[in-house]
């Protein structure tokens with residue numbers, strides 16, 4: 537399996553190389569040259585999650601990993617989940633289902649991908665003897681998921697930059713309480729955008745990049761998208777696919793999770809509409825409605841994991857909508873540097889064949905949490921509530937709708953309490969979170985300071 541960059545000017549890689557690299561050297565995103573077709577989708581029915589995952593993921597790996605290695609990685613990745621089904625479905629209303637993706641160790645869907653790539657990285661590094669340094673920027677959920685996946689692994693250090701004072705207490709404690717020597721939680725002065733900008737500085741310093749073996753695990757990593765394709769299959773099959781179509785509604789920020797739904801569709805799963813659900817940071821909703829992709833100011837919200845203006849993985853959907861024209865993508869991304877671009881009529885039409893969209897304001901989000909609690913007894917996290925509320929606008933008779941519940945409500949207790957006056961409790965396995973000692977390093981918003989800290993703290 538060959539992986540190519542959306543901008544067409546980076547080396548062609550195999551799966552393992554694309555996974556370890558993250559971002560392509562030309563600034564683009566890696567995609568498989570062709571999407572394998574899934575045969576015998578019906579056979580996935582009632583398989584354990586890990587076995588369904590094996591069938592969905594295997595064709596993308598080429599000879600990067602053996603089947604035995606993948607089996608071992610999947611077992612280790614999902615063993616610690618708090619639910620035997622891993623991604624259980626629950627009914628919200630007639631024809632509307634909730635896919636619970638928050639039973640992993642850090643209570644957000646990010647665990648599905650991060651736990652798996654933690655295992656795959658480990659296998660690859662043991663084979664090569666290579667040492668790497670993972671540096672990630674987070675607004676909360678990616679950082680804790682990455683720390684949980686890479687803590688204690690030999691050959692790996694993991695540095696996570698988060699904006700000081702701007703993550704929830706649960707999110708912070710998940711990053712600062714792991715005692716492993718290879719985990720480094722860095723509280724940086726500034727916003728999430730500053731953290732991301734310093735991260736890009738590190739990747740653009742090619743000497744530093746090579747010296748510490750810098751690796752990226754943010755949501756543009758193809759291996760993360762691939763891991764998320766699996767639960768579209770398991771959910772659709774339990775609702776009657778491949779014999780009927782199924783719609784999905786996805787709370788969306790960086791477009792990684794919903795893109796996985798498009799990949800499932802391109803593999804042959806009968807996915808009807810993919811509903812892109814956004815908060816007030818609605819660049820994707822505006823783009824799909826008007827054809828104009830224009831960057832505004834990030835407005836902090838009660839669904840912080842979707843507070844994003846530049847939605848990185850959208851580039852992959854554009855690449856397909858433009859029929860793989862890397863030159864056109866390079867032009868769009870150059871225009872983005874000066875504020876935005878217009879999507880061509882043909883490409884917009886192609887996108888609209890797969891995606892519909894909607895947005896919720898802050899008040900509407902609180903109202904949605906209240907309404908689903910009243911009507912179903914379910915307490916949804918603010919992100920999931922946005923997904924479910926936008927989904928109800930797009931229900932179609934005879935086509936089941938699945939809303940992805942991306943986080944556990946206890947991760948966002950303040951928002952939930954504002955909506956319904958109840959503070960959701962953490963699940964039992966996390967009850968000790970507030971008693972453990974915290975360990976973090978405060979750091980200024982400065983690339984040179986960051987580099988020397990990394991060189992000094994590395995355990996390798």
Ligand SMILES: *Cc1c(COP(=O)(O)O)cnc(C)c1O
Nearest residue numbers: 677789790791792793841942943
């Ligand atoms: C990351 C995240 C999202 C957004 O997912 P994308 O793949 O970036 O679109 C939504 N909800 C929660 C809880 C998240 O952590």
